[in-house]
Amino acid sequence: MPVRTNTIAILLAALILAAGSIGSAGAQDCPRGDLDKAYCDRDGDLVADAPSDPKQLVNPSTLIFAYTPVEDPAVYAKAWDGFIKHMEQVTGKKVVFFPVQSNAAEIEAMRSGRLHIAGFNTGSNPIAVNCAGFVPFAIMGTKDGQFGYEMEIIVPADSPIRTPADLKGKKVAFTSPTSNSGFKAPSAILKADFNLEANRDFTPVFSGKHDNSVIGVANKDYDAAAVANEVMFRMFERKVVDRAKIRSIYKSETFPTTGYGYAHNLDPALVDKIKQAFLSFPWDGSALKAEFKNEDRFLPISYQKDWSVIRKIDAANGVKYTCK
Numbered sequence: 001m002p003v004r005t006n007t008i009a010i011l012l013a014a015l016i017l018a019a020g021s022i023g024s025a026g027a028q029d030c031p032r033g034d035l036d037k038a039y040c041d042r043d044g045d046l047v048a049d050a051p052s053d054p055k056q057l058v059n060p061s062t063l064i065f066a067y068t069p070v071e072d073p074a075v076y077a078k079a080w081d082g083f084i085k086h087m088e089q090v091t092g093k094k095v096v097f098f099p100v101q102s103n104a105a106e107i108e109a110m111r112s113g114r115l116h117i118a119g120f121n122t123g124s125n126p127i128a129v130n131c132a133g134f135v136p137f138a139i140m141g142t143k144d145g146q147f148g149y150e151m152e153i154i155v156p157a158d159s160p161i162r163t164p165a166d167l168k169g170k171k172v173a174f175t176s177p178t179s180n181s182g183f184k185a186p187s188a189i190l191k192a193d194f195n196l197e198a199n200r201d202f203t204p205v206f207s208g209k210h211d212n213s214v215i216g217v218a219n220k221d222y223d224a225a226a227v228a229n230e231v232m233f234r235m236f237e238r239k240v241v242d243r244a245k246i247r248s249i250y251k252s253e254t255f256p257t258t259g260y261g262y263a264h265n266l267d268p269a270l271v272d273k274i275k276q277a278f279l280s281f282p283w284d285g286s287a288l289k290a291e292f293k294n295e296d297r298f299l300p301i302s303y304q305k306d307w308s309v310i311r312k313i314d315a316a317n318g319v320k321y322t323c324k
Helices: 005-028 073-079 081-091 103-111 125-132 180-194 210-218 229-237 268-279 287-291 308-316
Strands: 062-067 094-097 117-120 134-141 149-156 171-174 203-206 224-228 246-255 259-263 297-300
Touching: 062 081, 062 103, 073 081, 073 287, 081 094, 081 268, 081 287, 103 117, 103 125, 117 125, 117 134, 125 134, 125 308, 134 268, 149 180, 149 210, 149 229, 171 180, 171 210, 180 210, 180 224, 180 246, 180 308, 210 224, 210 229, 210 246, 224 229, 229 246, 246 308, 259 268, 268 297
Parallel strands: 062 094, 062 117, 171 203, 171 224
Antiparallel strands: 117 259, 134 259, 134 297, 149 224, 149 246
């Protein structure tokens, strides 16, 4: 018996409704919080889950590793060389050090699939997590479990500036808008504790990197600068800048430093080997130990717990993790 037209219409409508229900259920099955729409967070740990479809997992023959671009990439390529060789042994894959020039370039490289393992600086971590599917799991620290650094506001040693309140009318250097200690934390602190806002009370400039800010203050190019003190201390150790030319007028609470992790879509078996490479690296006598003198190991960390203070600073600054 032929099917009537109105019956066909009813069947089509039912199919459309069913498809819509399936789509809705799929969306509900993929909670993501602040994560970009490309990612899911079903376990609620605030980082992207590995793809549920095995076909979407990646297991490259060559792994690309990048260290946050806070200082001269050439210096750090040498410092990381021994670690790179160790990771090659543990993973059984070739590992290449990729010297990134900016936080934005590093985030985009992971978002586009060109970067597999990375260290993202403190302020860039939440953006990398939410926009690039970065999963941080380790941080440099000490055997007693200590890690982190402080933001300091520095001035030339002979400057008349004594406290942050004296920055009114001055030129203050920041590093980049994504940096925690180089912009977000000092902006929130200057506003909340000293009622100072950029462009209204002082002139902000962006140096691009912490080392540029430190050198700029030492050379009196800037009246003051907000920097990560761990970077400044390493510059003192390497004699890049004379410690006697700089004076600190403010020191913050301790923040987590560079977080190390991987792209969310790497094969879980490969992820296990990457974690093993970090946590088993022998620091004694290594170039990393020579460069990072106060640290002697990689410690496991949690983005949800250890970056909570950074997310609060972002909220105070009105930062939204919107992805372009």
